[in-house]
Amino acid sequence: MHISDQLGREYRWENTPKCIVSLVPSITELLFDLGLQEQVVGVTKFCVHPENSRKEKTIVGGTKNLRMDVISKLQPDLIIANKEENNRDDILQLAEEFPVFISDVSTVEDALEMIMSVGRITDRGEQSLLICHRIIEARNEWYRHRPKGIRTLYLIWREPWMCAGADTFIHHMMEEAGLENVVEANRYPKTNIEEMRAIHPQLVMLSSEPYPFSDEHLHELQQELPDSRIILVDGEMFSWYGSRMQYSYPYFGKLMY
Numbered sequence: 001m002h003i004s005d006q007l008g009r010e011y012r013w014e015n016t017p018k019c020i021v022s023l024v025p026s027i028t029e030l031l032f033d034l035g036l037q038e039q040v041v042g043v044t045k046f047c048v049h050p051e052n053s054r055k056e057k058t059i060v061g062g063t064k065n066l067r068m069d070v071i072s073k074l075q076p077d078l079i080i081a082n083k084e085e086n087n088r089d090d091i092l093q094l095a096e097e098f099p100v101f102i103s104d105v106s107t108v109e110d111a112l113e114m115i116m117s118v119g120r121i122t123d124r125g126e127q128s129l130l131i132c133h134r135i136i137e138a139r140n141e142w143y144r145h146r147p148k149g150i151r152t153l154y155l156i157w158r159e160p161w162m163c164a165g166a167d168t169f170i171h172h173m174m175e176e177a178g179l180e181n182v183v184e185a186n187r188y189p190k191t192n193i194e195e196m197r198a199i200h201p202q203l204v205m206l207s208s209e210p211y212p213f214s215d216e217h218l219h220e221l222q223q224e225l226p227d228s229r230i231i232l233v234d235g236e237m238f239s240w241y242g243s244r245m246q247y248s249y250p251y252f253g254k255l256m257y
Contacts, residue, residue, distance in 0.1 A: 142176075158213070163191050204231070
């Protein structure tokens with residue numbers, strides 16, 4: 001089988017991978033949903049879905065703090081990584097010894113492409129197609145009544161305050177939800193209360209990850225931004241690409257209405 005990853009790197013597999021290490025939490029969940037529980041041998045400490053994955057599989061470190069010796073001992077015939085979530089030097093080092101499929105997801109279309117590619121590599125084409133269909137159906141249903149243009153600030157960190165910028169998957173999912181990201185800078189820029197007041201967002205979202213925002217932080221920020229609506233949101237619904245996306249669109253509906 002010949003296939004290219006999302007960085008255009010070409011691979012050839014003679015046999016279906018039977019020993020997989022996933023370095024991406026959302027893709028770990030996808031692999032399990034594709035029925036590859038037995039083939040997955042290694043996951044990161046952040047692979048929280050499904051709940052039993054970290055108990056049953058070898059922990060290979062964090063997404064940016066990989067235990068290279070542990071991965072090497074597993075002798076994987078497929079490693080799945082991500083351009084943003086994993087360190088470039090680590091992935092290049094692993095690629096010298098093992099096949100590494102690198103995902104690069106910025107949009108829903110990128111995510112669907114990744115799901116189908118992973119399905120082809122692992123001989124789960126029908127299952128991956130079914131997941132993609134469910135995502136598309138949920139998306140189409142949401143599009144019938146989604147709002148448009150709600151000026152929104154999406155915060156991911158505190159001390160310092162940090163937000164989701166314009167070239168992120170979160171930004172794209174905000175657009176999918178009918179929200180206008182008030183942040184024009186790229187990546188995850190720092191901000192402060194004065195800047196938040198100046199951009200005057202209609203809606204401020206406090207994500208559940210990577211910083212665990214709580215009601216305490218919501219009330220604190222509400223005092224600083226009394227004219228904005230401030231809510232806690234499930235960060236996985238905005239930042240996890242993979243099979244979890246089929247639940248994102250129904251979640252947007254509950255969140256907005």
